[in-house]
Amino acid sequence: MRYLAEFRDPALARRLLDAIIATATRRWAIMEVCGGQTHSIIRNGIDQLLTDQVEFIHGPGCPVCVTPLETIDRALAIAARPEVIFCSFGDMLRVPGSGMDLFMVRARGGDVRVVYSPLDAVRLAEENPDRQVVFFGVGFETTAPANAMAVVTARRRGIDNFSVLVSHVLVPPAMTAVLSSPANRVAAFLAAGHVCTVMGTFQYEPLVATYRVPIVVTGFEPLDLLDGVRHAVEQLEAGRAELANAYPRAVRPAGNPAAREILAEVFTVCDRAWRGIGTIPDSGWRLSAAYRDFDAEVRFDVEGLTVAEPAECRSGEVLQGLVKPPQCPAFGTSCTPRTPLGATMVSAEGACAAYFQFRRLTPAGSRG
Ligand code: SF4
Structure with a gap:
């Protein structure tokens, strides 16, 4: 073997x-x-x-793959504003929106910073009371507790120049x-x-x-x-x-009750668009009414932005197992990790990116 x-x-x-x-x-x-x-x-x-x-x-x-284009464009629109310090984990900076990515916004003068925790963004807000600090809160149920903690911390400390652009998605839906x-x-x-x-x-x-x-x-x-x-x-x-x-050394049937408690307090379930798939009912979290004043979409009025995906991308079919990445005509030609056209090529964890990185030019099991 x-x-x-x-x-x-x-x-x-x-x-x-x-x-x-x-x-x-x-x-x-x-x-x-x-x-x-x-x-x-x-x-x-x-x-x-x-x-x-x-x-x-x-x-x-x-999570990077399924963040819809319009959410990236909302991040770009907020990050380009002169009063904003836009904070994100590093993996979102090179994810392209419909026209550019966060690196390009930074090159054009936007104050875009990589942080290692949403609490770093809260601290930045505390240190820069004359600026608006926005954290890009993307991810599944794994990253949500820290984002919830950041919002609760900002509220407790009376920090009102902090907000979160939330794009959380949920696995079971x-x-x-x-x-x-x-x-x-x-x-x-x-x-x-x-x-x-x-x-x-x-x-x-x-x-x-x-x-x-x-x-x-x-x-x-x-x-x-x-x-x-x-x-x-x-x-x-x-x-x-x-x-x-099959992972009992880390997983308990009830999970982490303290984390689930803070998630229930800060977030509320909503419909969410998944890049490459479309809108799935009740598949995301947004800030609950009690914390809506920390919602960057509301604060910066970018809720209405919509963008179409490239027509040639077949990532929706990849995600349903209907095709494997090498069966997409754009794979490795017009679509590469440097020039991703769709959901499953934008992050190293995406299926198309994994096939490209490890030189899988035919699907496993094919004789081609
Ligand atoms: S190779 Fe690119 S264009 Fe083709 S399905 Fe994957 S992400 Fe979409």
Whole structure:
């Protein structure tokens, strides 16, 4: 096997692989929900090791990828204002909007800064009372607690020149959208362990019961993923559909109750547009009415911006497993990580970017 010797515990990897190969009587379509899982699967060649047993469908769980163009354009519009210090994690700075990215705004004189925590942005607001400090709050349930904490801290300290441009998305509604699609081919899910450390596993029970689909929570190490696949294949072959936790060293059924409490206080569920997919009902968070005065969209009046996606991009089909990245005519030609056209190429965690980085010019399992 090409990559097995590079695994942390090659003997355990061998045993897990053998178990999957011995159990699978057919090729199962399994979706890894998170871009971090996708990246690990492709980087470690897990899809190539299990070509005849598993087709990995690369899910929508990359927060940078699914942030819609109009949200990026709203960030650009706010960041270009002279009174604003615009703060973001570094990975959002090179994500293109319809015309430019945050790096270009900075090159043109905008005060765009990389921070390592939303609390750094709160501190900046405290130190610069004559400026408006805006934090770009993007991500899944994993990053939301720190953003909620920043808003609560700003309120407690009476800092009114701080606000957040919120674009949080939620995993279970996206999985529901995948399962509800007439084109759905997903037989089982590998759910993202880091989301479950915050939200717990109980939120997946209705999905398992309604759709009769196995859901296995995994970590991101190659061995974690192999163990998750083993759980999923065993259930599929036995005709069972259960919720399994293959990441118990980090995930508890109830998640992190303190984090969930502050999330419930600061955010409220809303419909959210997902880049490459479209609007999914009840799939995001926005600031609750009690914290609406910290909402940058309202403060800077950029709610109405809308932008169309490039027509040639097939990332919506990639995210549903209908095509693999190399089957898109733009892959590696007009669309590369330097010149991304769509959702799944904009971040290193996107499926198209992972295939490009690791030179997967044909889908695993194809003979081309
Ligand atoms: S290669 Fe680019 S254009 Fe094609 S689906 Fe992926 S992101 Fe879209």
